[in-house]
Amino acid sequence: MFGLENLPFGAAEGRLWVRYGDGALDLRAAAARGEVDERLAEPTLNAFLAGGRPLWTSTRAKLRTLRFEDLTPVDELTMTLPFEVADYVDFYSSEQHALNASKIFRPDAPDLSPNWKHLPIGYHGRAGTIVVSGTDIVRPNGQWLDADRQPAFGPSRRLDVECEVGFVVGVPSDGPIATSAFREHVFGVVLLNDWSARDIQGWETVPLGPFLGKSFATSTSSWVVPLDALEAARITAPTQEPPVLPYLRDDRTGYDLRLELRRNGDVLSRPPFKKMYWTAAQQLAHMTVNGAKARTGDLYASGTVSGETREEFGSLLELNWNGAYLDDGDTVTISATAPGPDGSVIALGEVAGTVRPAR
Amino acid sequence: MFGLENLPFGAAEGRLWVRYGDGALDLRAAAARGEVDERLAEPTLNAFLAGGRPLWTSTRAKLRTLRFEDLTPVDELTMTLPFEVADYVDFYSSEQHALNASKIFRPDAPDLSPNWKHLPIGYHGRAGTIVVSGTDIVRPNGQWLDADRQPAFGPSRRLDVECEVGFVVGVPSDGPIATSAFREHVFGVVLLNDWSARDIQGWETVPLGPFLGKSFATSTSSWVVPLDALEAARITAPTQEPPVLPYLRDDRTGYDLRLELRRNGDVLSRPPFKKMYWTAAQQLAHMTVNGAKARTGDLYASGTVSGETREEFGSLLELNWNGAYLDDGDTVTISATAPGPDGSVIALGEVAGTVRPAR
Numbered sequence: 025m026f027g028l029e030n031l032p033f034g035a036a037e038g039r040l041w042v043r044y045g046d047g048a049l050d051l052r053a054a055a056a057r058g059e060v061d062e063r064l065a066e067p068t069l070n071a072f073l074a075g076g077r078p079l080w081t082s083t084r085a086k087l088r089t090l091r092f093e094d095l096t097p098v099d100e101l102t103m104t105l106p107f108e109v110a111d112y113v114d115f116y117s118s119e120q121h122a123l124n125a126s127k128i129f130r131p132d133a134p135d136l137s138p139n140w141k142h143l144p145i146g147y148h149g150r151a152g153t154i155v156v157s158g159t160d161i162v163r164p165n166g167q168w169l170d171a172d173r174q175p176a177f178g179p180s181r182r183l184d185v186e187c188e189v190g191f192v193v194g195v196p197s198d199g200p201i202a203t204s205a206f207r208e209h210v211f212g213v214v215l216l217n218d219w220s221a222r223d224i225q226g227w228e229t230v231p232l233g234p235f236l237g238k239s240f241a242t243s244t245s246s247w248v249v250p251l252d253a254l255e256a257a258r259i260t261a262p263t264q265e266p267p268v269l270p271y272l273r274d275d276r277t278g279y280d281l282r283l284e285l286r287r288n289g290d291v292l293s294r295p296p297f298k299k300m301y302w303t304a305a306q307q308l309a310h311m312t313v314n315g316a317k318a319r320t321g322d323l324y325a326s327g328t329v330s331g332e333t334r335e336e337f338g339s340l341l342e343l344n345w346n347g348a349y350l351d352d353g354d355t356v357t358i359s360a361t362a363p364g365p366d367g368s369v370i371a372l373g374e375v376a377g378t379v380r381p382a383r
Numbered sequence: 384m385f386g387l388e389n390l391p392f393g394a395a396e397g398r399l400w401v402r403y404g405d406g407a408l409d410l411r412a413a414a415a416r417g418e419v420d421e422r423l424a425e426p427t428l429n430a431f432l433a434g435g436r437p438l439w440t441s442t443r444a445k446l447r448t449l450r451f452e453d454l455t456p457v458d459e460l461t462m463t464l465p466f467e468v469a470d471y472v473d474f475y476s477s478e479q480h481a482l483n484a485s486k487i488f489r490p491d492a493p494d495l496s497p498n499w500k501h502l503p504i505g506y507h508g509r510a511g512t513i514v515v516s517g518t519d520i521v522r523p524n525g526q527w528l529d530a531d532r533q534p535a536f537g538p539s540r541r542l543d544v545e546c547e548v549g550f551v552v553g554v555p556s557d558g559p560i561a562t563s564a565f566r567e568h569v570f571g572v573v574l575l576n577d578w579s580a581r582d583i584q585g586w587e588t589v590p591l592g593p594f595l596g597k598s599f600a601t602s603t604s605s606w607v608v609p610l611d612a613l614e615a616a617r618i619t620a621p622t623q624e625p626p627v628l629p630y631l632r633d634d635r636t637g638y639d640l641r642l643e644l645r646r647n648g649d650v651l652s653r654p655p656f657k658k659m660y661w662t663a664a665q666q667l668a669h670m671t672v673n674g675a676k677a678r679t680g681d682l683y684a685s686g687t688v689s690g691e692t693r694e695e696f697g698s699l700l701e702l703n704w705n706g707a708y709l710d711d712g713d714t715v716t717i718s719a720t721a722p723g724p725d726g727s728v729i730a731l732g733e734v735a736g737t738v739r740p741a742r
Contacts, residue, residue, distance in 0.1 A: 111511045116591060130590070137589050142534040143526050147591040148507040148598070152470045152678045164673035165559075167502050167628060175501040177628045199742065200524075224673065230496050231489070232475060232506040233592020239507070240673040269526060269536045314523035314583065314599040315742070319511045383558065383674070 025371035028088050029364045032212070032247035032373060036101035038067050042087055043247055043373075047095025060086060069107040069248065073194035073211050074320040080194070080211060084252055103246035105156045106214075107192060110319035112154060112242070113311060114188070114218055114327060115146040117302035119262075121330035124342040129226065141266060144302035144310050146324070149218075150239035154323070157246045157375040161219055163352060163382040164240040168223035179382030180221035183350040186328040187285050187295045187338035187358050190216040191304045192248055193322035201312045203274035206305035207251060209318065215245040215283070215358050215375045216325045222341060222349070244323070245358075247373035254279055254370065257362035261303050271313055274305045279362065281372065283329055285338060286357045287350075295329035295338035297360070352381045384730035387447050388723045391571070391606035391732060395460035397426050401446055402606055402732075406454025419445060428466040428607065432553035432570050433679040439553070439570060443611055462605035464515045465573075466551060469678035471513060471601070472670060473547070473577055473686060474505040476661035478621075480689035483701045488585065500625060503661035503669050505683070508577075509598035513682070516605045516734040520578055522711060522741040523599035527582035538741030539580035542709040545687040546644050546654045546697035546717050549575040550663045551607055552681035560671045562633035565664035566610060568677065574604040574642070574717050574734045575684045581700060581708070603682070604717075606732035613638055613729065616721035618657050630672050633664045638721065640731065642688055644697060645716045646709075654688035654697035656719070711740045 026032070026043050034041050034048065041048035055065035061083055063071040072079065116122055119136070122145075126135050139145065163179045170176040194211035201209050218238060225237025261278030281297035304326070312318055328338040337343045340350065350356065359374040385391070385402050393400050393407065400407035414424035420442055422430040431438065475481055481504075482494050498504065522538050529535040553570035560568050577597060584596025620637030640656035663685070671677055687697040696702045699709065709715065718733040 111509050113594075139534075139586055139589070143587060145587065145591050146594055148509055148594070150470050150507055150675055151510070152676045152681070153674075162674050166673045175498075175628060177630055221673070227498055228502060228504065229590070229592075230498070231588070231592070232504050233588075233590070235505055235507070236669070236673045236675070239670075239675040269534060271536055310595070311598075314525045314580070314595045315512075315521050316509055316595070316598040317511045322511070 025369055027368060029368050030249065030253050030370050031084065031087055032249040033069055033106060034247045035068055035104045035106045040064050040066065040069060041101065043098060044092040044095060046098055047092070048098050048101060049092055049095055059090060070321050073107060073192065074196065076195045077208055080250060081252065084250060103156055103158065105154065106246065106248050108321050109151040109154050109323050110321035112149040112151040113146050113324040114149045115144050115302065115307050115325060116327040117144050117300050117307065118327055118330045119301040120332055121328040121338065121342065124330060124337065128341060128346050141264070142268065143272070144307045146307065146311065147233045149242060153239055154242045154244060157243055157377070159243060159377060160380045161241050161377045162380045164221050164224065165382050166221060166224035166236050168227050180223055181349070182222035183379060184220045184222050184340045185285065185350070185356050186218035186220055187283050188216040188218050188325045188328060189281055189297055190214040190244055190323050190325040193318050194320060196320050197312060197318040199312065199315055201308050201318060203272065203305040203309045206308055209308065210251060210304065212248045212250040213254070213372065214248055215360055215372050217243040217356065217358055217375050217377060218325060219243065243375045243377045245373040245375040249370065249372050254362055256365045257281065257370065259298050262299060262301055264301065271309060272306050274303055276303065277305065278303055281360045281362050283338065283358060283360045288355055292343055293335055293337050295336050296331045297329050299331050300326055300329065350379050352379050354379045384728055386727060388727050389608065389612050389729050390443065390446055391608040392428055392465060393462055393606045394427055394465045395462045399423050399425065399428060400460065402457060403451040403454060405457055406451070407457050407460060408449070408451055408454055418449060429680050432466060432551065433555070435554045436567055439609060440611065443609060462515055462517065464513065465605065465607050467680050468510040468513050468682050469680035471508040471510040472505050472683040473508050474503050474661065474666050474684060475686040476503050476659050476666065477686055477689045478660045479691055480687040480697065480701065483689060483696065487700060487705050500623070501627065503666045505666065505670065506592045508601060512598055513601045513603060516602055516736070518602060518736060519739045520600050520736045521739045523580050523583065524741050525580060525583035525595050527586050539582055540708070541581035542738060543579045543581050543699045544644065544709070544715050545577035545579055546642050547575040547577050547684045547687060548640055548656055549573040549603055549682050549684040552677050553679060555679050556671060556677040558671065558674055560667050560677060562631065562664040562668045565667055568667065569610060569663065571607045571609040572613070572731065573607055574719055574731050576602040576715065576717055576734050576736060577684060578602065602734045602736045604732040604734040608729065608731050613721055615724045616640065616729065620662050621658060621660055623660065630668060631665050633662055635662065636664065637662055640719045640721045642697065642717060642719045647714055651702055652694055652696050654695050655690045656688050658690050659685055659688065709738050711738050713738045
């Protein structure tokens with residue numbers, strides 16, 4: 025799960041670490057010994073991310089030659105955000121999730137909005153409220169409609185989760201990033217829980233989209249798994265019909281990430297990332313095609329991962345069909361595995377959070 | 384216009400400056416002489432912004448005692464972004480603009496969305512593509528519907544401007560900021576042009592809001608005017624009916640900023656900021672009421688400022704009723720003045736940009 029085929033990066037105690045098994049290697053110390061590039065002596069991954077694929081690849085090769093001795097047990101580390109987030113974008117790229125959301129929120133509208141199969145729908149989120157796995161989630165206060173459809177203020181009564189996969193941009197760009205350049209710019213992946221207050225979101229969202237219903241907290245996993253660790257997990261993403269415009273054409277590389285959503289230890293579902301309609305390469309190409317800059321530390325997420333059956337739904341909205349949501353004290357955990365080389369299994373760490381009462 | 388009653392801050396040549404008349408005082412040099420706080424020796428305003436109102440007030444008092452000699456002509460300075468932008472939020476707080484946009488975009492819907500008078504509608508924008516006044520604006524490519532309502536890709540044919548006022552957060556917060564605490568957290572104001580590609584925006588915007596239609600560029604003025612310079616410009620903002628929920632109640636302080644929108648030197652309109660329905664204090668309170676962190680360098684904008692008559696409309700969408708938009712080569716300039724003490728006039732600098740052909 026965390027063998028030499030994985031080697032994800034994290035941050036704790038003001039320095040960077042690479043995980044091996046249940047332990048972690050202090051990269052500042054390794055850099056001081058000359059074993060790894062000095063950009064890994066920084067407190068966050070940003071300088072390393074900006075270094076680009078040649079640095080990522082050579083570092084990975086070096087790390088695999090090290091003896092992983094004198095490791096610090098990961099249980100003893102208080103993990104922090106592994107990189108400084110620049111801009112955060114959240115997509116909406118699971119066809120089944122979009123269908124479910126349409127049926128629940130817009131029962132009179134077509135199943136998918138007319139644009140959905142032509143471009144990866146997304147929106148900007150709040151970079152400043154991204155938190156690392158393990159951070160408590162305080163139930164947000166906000167404005168929503170009461171039983172009489174009157175605006176009211178108080179703790180959200182429909183606090184939800186969204187099982188997602190996030191992609192971390194390393195190499196910046198001042199202009200469009202072609203789908204074929206995805207691997208030159210994106211370093212790795214995290215798991216992400218896009219906590220959502222459905223009542224706040226529902227009331228505020230027309231016409232400019234989600235805002236306070238999402239911006240109170242977004243959790244990411246502590247460990248960033250390099251794309252290089254997911255070579256054996258590459259699969260062919262779903263065929264797109266109708267065909268997409270040329271700037272969105274790609275080689276259909278998807279990733280067979282097998283997510284698991286747990287509430288207080290009970291498995292709620294196993295969302296399949298391999299079924300996502302829009303790929304991460306398409307998302308990045310779309311996001312930058314208008315000339316928007318990409319910066320080191322940009323994070324973009326897939327949107328809720330949901331498959332066709334209830335066992336594959338990635339939110340309580342869908343699992344309980346807008347019926348029941350999180351209680352105070354609930355702990356939600358998203359984990360994932362992926363096929364590794366030679367029959368091994370790559371773990372993506374986990375993203376966990378416990379709901380605390382509103383202030 | 385830029386007398387002792389104004390004293391806005393800007394950045395150029397890797398250091399900070401305070402403007403006086405047509406010249407600017409080098410604050411790094413002033414800090415080296417011990418005349419101002421050393422946080423003004425930094426290359427951007429962020430450390431000074433984080434210092435909070437006591438620092439802002441004492442610095443302003445000190446600056447007003449200096450002899451403004453050996454100034455650098457502002458024409459000789461290449462201005463850069465005066466602060467590092469953390470999160471960027473754009474509101475939609477002009478009632479007339481919202482009415483006009485509804486009539487044009489949603490002719491079959493009610494004039495205002497049902498939520499509009501209950502909360503300040505807003506969305507997160509892309510912090511990484513905020514640029515300083517003077518930066519060329521490359522016409523964005525993107526996806527839009529052609530005459531046959533089929534998706535097509537190419538340069539936007541409906542490139543627009545939005546006249547806005549932006550507020551710069553200095554003091555961070557881990558939780559809600561009450562409307563009464565506005566002045567403890569917000570340092571000053573900028574003018575802002577939220578360039579908008581109406582064709583891209585129109586096609587992408589349902590259901591998650593504006594994304595690529597806005598994220599290619601947002602321009603801000605070079606000079607940040609302290610709130611302290613706008614004391615004489617305070618007016619009573621419009622009465623709100625129906626009454627707002629308690630967390631949004633405020634003292635109705637608005638600002639009499641008189642904007643002017645020019646295209647190639649011709650005045651198109653004079654949008655009146657004093658008519659904004661939602662105040663900057665309400666926007667900040669709403670934005671953080673769910674527990675969202677505020678960070679030093681957060682920038683939030685008012686949304687297009689429009690008054691009741693065509694002469695007061697703040698976008699071409701409204702001025703030409705979705706008819707004609709910007710041509711390549713057009714230079715758009717937004718400037719503003721405000722009443723200062725004792726009959727003086729405060730200038731807010733300007734935000735300008737020239738449209739370049741799509742790449």
